[in-house]
Every structure is written in structure tokens, then in C-alpha cells.
Amino acid sequence: MAQEILPERTAVAAATAGAAGAADQAAAVPSRSRTDRLRGGGRAGWPRTLLAVASGLCMWLAFPPADLTPLIFPGVALLVLTLHGMPARTGAWLGFVAGVAFFVPVLEGLVKIGPDAWLLLAAVQALYFAPMGAGIALVTRLPGWPVWAAAMWVAEELVRGRVPFGGFPWARLAFSQTATPLTPYASVGGAPFVTFMTALVGGLLAYGALAVLRARRRAARAEDGSGRGPARRALIKPLAVCLAAAAAIIGGGLLIPTPTAGRPVTVAVIQGNVPRLGMDFNSQRRAVLDNHVKATRELAARVRSGQVAKPELVVWPENASDLDPYSDPGAYTAIDAVVKEIGVPVLVGALTDTPDGEQVENRGIVWNPQSGPGDYYVKRHPVPFGEYLPFRDILTRLITRFERIPRDFARGTRSGVMRMGGTTIGDVICFEVAYDKEVRDVAAAELLVVQTNNATYGRTSLPAQQIAMSRLRAVEHGRTILVAATSGISAIVAPDGRMIDKSREFVPDIQVASVPARTSTTLADRAGALPEWALAVLAAGAACWAAWLTGRKNEGN
Incomplete structure (x- = not known):
């Protein structure tokens, strides 16, 4: 640096x-x-x-x-x-x-x-x-x-x-x-x-x-x-x-x-891409899921041919599946089949219904090749006026754009520290990376993950600014950070903030790298807020x- x-x-x-x-x-x-x-x-x-x-x-x-x-x-x-x-x-x-x-x-x-x-x-x-x-x-x-x-x-x-x-x-x-x-x-x-x-x-x-x-x-x-x-x-x-x-x-x-030393872990980040940029990407839900399935199948083919090492875990971005895999048989089958094909846990970003059907959860689901969907993290900091509407009754009458948010996103109640195979990951979703507390809460994990969907803001300054935040968080907590985005920018960031890999926007991308998994804590972790x-x-x-x-x-x- x-x-x-x-x-x-x-x-x-x-x-x-x-x-x-x-x-x-x-x-x-x-x-x-x-x-x-x-x-x-x-x-x-x-x-x-x-x-x-x-x-x-x-x-x-x-x-x-x-x-x-x-x-x-x-x-x-x-x-x-x-x-x-x-x-x-x-x-x-x-x-x-x-x-x-x-x-x-x-x-x-x-x-x-x-x-x-x-x-x-x-x-x-x-x-x-x-x-x-x-x-x-x-x-x-x-x-x-x-x-x-x-x-x-x-x-x-x-x-x-x-x-x-x-x-x-x-x-x-x-x-x-x-x-x-x-x-x-x-x-x-x-x-x-x-x-x-x-x-x-x-x-x-x-x-x-x-x-x-x-x-x-x-x-x-x-x-x-x-x-x-x-x-x-x-x-x-x-x-x-x-x-x-x-x-x-x-x-x-x-x-x-x-410091950057740590137990080596081979990881993969998948950027499946979206058919079109802009506000209407949500209408292309099946196409986005298919893109991530296709890219993961390509990764499995590269592993079989010896082009890349077999990863120990794979990360998909936020909104990789806007079809609820718990209730949509087609989405479940597609995800489960490709996870079995790659043969390692995949962190799947998906939107799911709450049990009462009143709200939506923005989840990162650990999908195992043997047992299917297991542990999951629900985004704790949904975006106001984007993922939930304060003063809904008033605002929906005044601004028709808010009709695109028919249901509020539920708030998660626990941190995103989860086990993927032999590695502990700490998951945050999208702009949660800007919040000190949300990232600090998962810093005890060996690797940190940022699942994001920047399709709406593609080719603006915001995706690059989000990567910059991830680089600072890597140094702050002394952890490798895996940034998985639907359409970019995806990246693998070393614990000292160096960019190991970085994608372009609006292209499919597969990133595979051996990274250090670390357990030591920084002074910033111990000092907290x-x-x-x-x-x-x-x-x-x-x-x-x-x-x-x-x-x-x-x-x-």
C-alpha cells in the first residue's frame, strides 16, 4: 500500500x-x-x-x-x-x-x-x-x-x-x-x-x-x-x-x-450477471438464477478439467435467487443440483417469504451438497425507502414509485457467523458493510463475506465505493473479504486490503483463489465502538x- x-x-x-x-x-x-x-x-x-x-x-x-x-x-x-x-x-x-x-x-x-x-x-x-x-x-x-x-x-x-x-x-x-x-x-x-x-x-x-x-x-x-x-x-x-x-x-x-498469514482456504466467488441493468432487473428473476447456476456449472467443469483448484466453499451474491427456494420447486431443484455438482457448500443469496407471508427476508443460505439448505443469515439492516417503507400508508398515496415495494423486508435478529464446511464465515449483505457494528459482529469468523446486488446502480460510482469500504473492513478486522455481486463489482480482498481479484461490471465472472483464513483479533475488534x-x-x-x-x-x- x-x-x-x-x-x-x-x-x-x-x-x-x-x-x-x-x-x-x-x-x-x-x-x-x-x-x-x-x-x-x-x-x-x-x-x-x-x-x-x-x-x-x-x-x-x-x-x-x-x-x-x-x-x-x-x-x-x-x-x-x-x-x-x-x-x-x-x-x-x-x-x-x-x-x-x-x-x-x-x-x-x-x-x-x-x-x-x-x-x-x-x-x-x-x-x-x-x-x-x-x-x-x-x-x-x-x-x-x-x-x-x-x-x-x-x-x-x-x-x-x-x-x-x-x-x-x-x-x-x-x-x-x-x-x-x-x-x-x-x-x-x-x-x-x-x-x-x-x-x-x-x-x-x-x-x-x-x-x-x-x-x-x-x-x-x-x-x-x-x-x-x-x-x-x-x-x-x-x-x-x-x-x-x-x-x-x-x-x-x-x-x-x-499481517496476512493464516490457514489457506480455496474459495470461489460467482458473479452470474443480470440480463439488463436498471430498476427492472427484479422482473428477470428466473434468468438471474439461471445465470448463477450456469456460472457455477462452468466452475465445476473447470475443476474437473484441472484448470482451477476445487474450492472449499462458493459464494453467490445477494438476489442470486429472487425465487423463494423453499416454496418454488423449480428454484430448489436448480440450486440443489448445481450444489451437488460442485460438491461443496454454496452461500446462496435468496429472497424468501416469512412464515406469515406478510414480509420478505433477504437471506444468505448455506446450501450443503448432502443436506440441502441449512443455516442462514437474514439481513439485519434493510434499506429504508428501498426494502421497507416508513409511513407506508402516506407515502404510497403520494409517490407511485413506492408501489415497487409491495411488502416490507423483515429484520434479521442475529449475526451472520455461520459454518461452511471446515470454515467459519461472517456474512453481511449489501450496504451493511458501511455499518461498523454489523461488520464487527461477524469479525470473529475466519472469512468475511459481502453479498450484494448493485444491478440498479451499475456503471455509477456506488459499486466502486462499496468495494472501497470492503477494503477498509479487511484491514480493520484482519480478514479476507469475499465480495459477491450479481452484476459487479465482485472481488476477493486480502486482510491487508490488497485486491486479489476484481471483476468488471455486467459480465459473468468466476473468481477462485487460495486465501488466508484468520482467527486473531485486531485492536479495533477489542476496542469496539x-x-x-x-x-x-x-x-x-x-x-x-x-x-x-x-x-x-x-x-x-
Whole structure:
């Protein structure tokens, strides 16, 4: 991973210079005195508003498919520079503006559902940046503010990933750092710690840029040449300290070991493909099942001919069978026959009816060649407005598109740790990979599995972003991750985040590899959610402290 990112340091340097230039623009904004700003008189103005937009766009480009990962640092730095010294309410507005500029492009894949759904969700997500912007504006008045500002990002992601309807933790800062020197921090404190370190580097760049501006002003105020030397030294020292601290954080990640040794297990991932992309793939249920049966038969033929080693387990994606194999004899027969042909357990993604027929379960079923369907996992985090409808009676009258969700998906009640032959797997389904708890709950397994169906969002940024999340999860938990998608992107990810295999979209694909099955736990596994909550509490405490100090200063003026 180090070799992947080192050539990009020049891009970081250029972006840092751009952040410093942007700070010049922000400093040039006509503003009132510091006392007036503390009393709430500061306004955003067009220059700061445009800088907030630039911040959001920089952060977007750090995510797949652009993958310009160094831009996350100037993106964060620009937002912090924009918020520095502003009143809380102005910070909230600037935070929202940056959020809109970020979430609209990063969630562009949702346009396949509808432009209204895409833009509405982007706007809702941007709202979470408003309290974060207010908080950062407050804490930049405190000593050591880059630390408190970085904690604010963690607090924002904690809330956004939980509220409402279980939250939507897509596009966290950590998910932009899945093949960089910061990635190994995931094994120490999970995705929240990677977010913290990423935001801290950006905050240090902002701190350095502000130090440069202050020193330049002091030099400009010097009446003769005797003052310029000390002013130049005053410029260099804080900038050097900030850059050294940022470099230490980045370099420190390279020193964290990411072990890959483990018991070798041969695995296979099947991507059967769908007949057509888009929202109507569900109408092609039998064709999708047949595609996965056909690809598995091809795998069995390759094994018999000696082209590939016989796998010990096979993984099918989510929605590989939208025909309930428990009640549809044709689906049962087709699956059972091909599992017997390959001769090893197959994890089958299937939609099944609940016993009362009122709801649907999104299952990963362990199908054994001797005994048929056995243990299974039911998706615990169904997608609101996609797999179940809050306020169904009202929304179905207003939006006809919701007629495509005639029944709600039931919630699973237990983790997806299951036995497949001689190996323990931990299954999560689709966007559950974005949730810390759901993945942490199955991290005790030897291999992790992500079953997904991205046919609706094909050829957008969302499948690539989901793979990026899987890469971070592999490092976080020190586990091989098998990503099986109906139409792509499927992948086999090593415990250190390396891509062992990766499919293209909308083509059948068969991936076979020998991977390490591991049982050791990472520090992140042992710490659980503690680092995230600790950093969020730190952010809240810093904001309260800053607000109290501001109130005292206002009273004294």
C-alpha cells in the first residue's frame, strides 16, 4: 500500500499550496472585529461560500471512482479555514454548503432511482454538516483546535450513521482512505479512527496555512527591514511544526503491521450477471438464477478439467435467487443440483417469504451438497425507502414509485457467523458493510463475506465505493473479504486490503483463489465502538467549552 500512495505526495504538496492560497482569499473577506464576530455578527460572504463549495468538491474527488485520495486533506483544510473565526450560525450555513457540494456528486449513483431521490438524500446528508460546521467554528477558538475539529468529524459521522431509520454512513472520510498510509489505522481504532486521523491531517494543514498568513501580516506591518527576518522565522516555525505533525501521522500509519498469514482456504466467488441493468432487473428473476447456476456449472467443469483448484466453499451474491427456494420447486431443484455438482457448500443469496407471508427476508443460505439448505443469515439492516417503507400508508398515496415495494423486508435478529464446511464465515449483505457494528459482529469468523446486488446502480460510482469500504473492513478486522455481486463489482480482498481479484461490471465472472483464513483479533475488534464514542464526547466537550468561553467574552464587551 505504501508504494501505491508515495508517488502522490507531490499532489498533496500542490493541494496544500492551493489551501494556503484559498486562505488568503478567506482572509481578504471584509469582516468585523474579532469581538463583533464572537457576538455573532460575522457573515459568510461569497468568498467563504465559494471556498465551502470548493471544499466539498475536493473531498468528493478523493472518493471512487476518481480516487484522488490526497485531495481529502486540502478538502478538509479548506472547510476548516472557511469556518475559522466565524460565529456558530455562520459555520452551520457554510458546513451545509460544503455538504451539498460533497454529497450531490458522491451519491450520483442514486440518480438511477430518480433525480428527486438523489437530490433529496444528498440534501438530507448535507444537513449533518451544519452542526459540524457550527461546532468547528466554535472549537477553532480553542488551543490545539485541529484535534477538536477532527473529533467533530467523528461526531458527525456517528450521528449520521445512526439517525434516523438506522442512519446512512455512506461517504465517511475513512472510506476515502482504503489504500493509503492512513489505512492501517483502521486496525487500531476502526473506521472512526481513520476519519479522525484524516481530518487531523487536514486540520494541521489549515493551522499551518493560518500561521503563514499571520506571519505575512506581521512582516507587512514591520516598519523597516530589521523586522522581516524575525517575521520570516515566525512564519517558518509553526508551518514546519504542522507539516512535521501531518507527516508523522501519515508515516505512523506505515509502521502499523497488517499481517496476512493464516490457514489457506480455496474459495470461489460467482458473479452470474443480470440480463439488463436498471430498476427492472427484479422482473428477470428466473434468468438471474439461471445465470448463477450456469456460472457455477462452468466452475465445476473447470475443476474437473484441472484448470482451477476445487474450492472449499462458493459464494453467490445477494438476489442470486429472487425465487423463494423453499416454496418454488423449480428454484430448489436448480440450486440443489448445481450444489451437488460442485460438491461443496454454496452461500446462496435468496429472497424468501416469512412464515406469515406478510414480509420478505433477504437471506444468505448455506446450501450443503448432502443436506440441502441449512443455516442462514437474514439481513439485519434493510434499506429504508428501498426494502421497507416508513409511513407506508402516506407515502404510497403520494409517490407511485413506492408501489415497487409491495411488502416490507423483515429484520434479521442475529449475526451472520455461520459454518461452511471446515470454515467459519461472517456474512453481511449489501450496504451493511458501511455499518461498523454489523461488520464487527461477524469479525470473529475466519472469512468475511459481502453479498450484494448493485444491478440498479451499475456503471455509477456506488459499486466502486462499496468495494472501497470492503477494503477498509479487511484491514480493520484482519480478514479476507469475499465480495459477491450479481452484476459487479465482485472481488476477493486480502486482510491487508490488497485486491486479489476484481471483476468488471455486467459480465459473468468466476473468481477462485487460495486465501488466508484468520482467527486473531485486531485492536479495533477489542476496542469496539469505544474510540468513536470517546472522540464524539471529546468533540461535544470542546464545543461546550468554546461556547462557554465565547459567552464570557461577550459579557465582558
